[in-house]
Amino acid sequence: MTLSQQLRQSIHEELKKISEQSHPHVWERTRSKIAYQYLEEQIINMMIAQQITVSTAINLIESDDA
Numbered sequence: 006m007t008l009s010q011q012l013r014q015s016i017h018e019e020l021k022k023i024s025e026q027s028h029p030h031v032w033e034r035t036r037s038k039i040a041y042q043y044l045e046e047q048i049i050n051m052m053i054a055q056q057i058t059v060s061t062a063i064n065l066i067e068s069d070d071a
Contacts, residue, residue: 016048019059030070031063 006014020041025032034040044066051062 012049012052013045016045016059019063020044023063028063028067031067 020031020035023032023035031044034044047066048059048062051057051065052059055062057065
């Protein structure tokens with residue numbers, strides 16, 4: 006598995022942990038393929054630019070969307 010595939014798998018695993026109640030804005034973006042792909046890219050870009058974890062990126066996206 007490539008590094009890119011491992012990263013995307015990690016993102017997928019973290020996104021499976023959220024719920025509509027805990028992260029309504031991020032959860033909504035996981036419902037469509039296009040929105041999911043954009044979310045995945047956003048998480049990767051945040052991780053690189055800010056040196057943060059997947060879960061921290063998800064939480065920041067949720068708080069920014071709220």
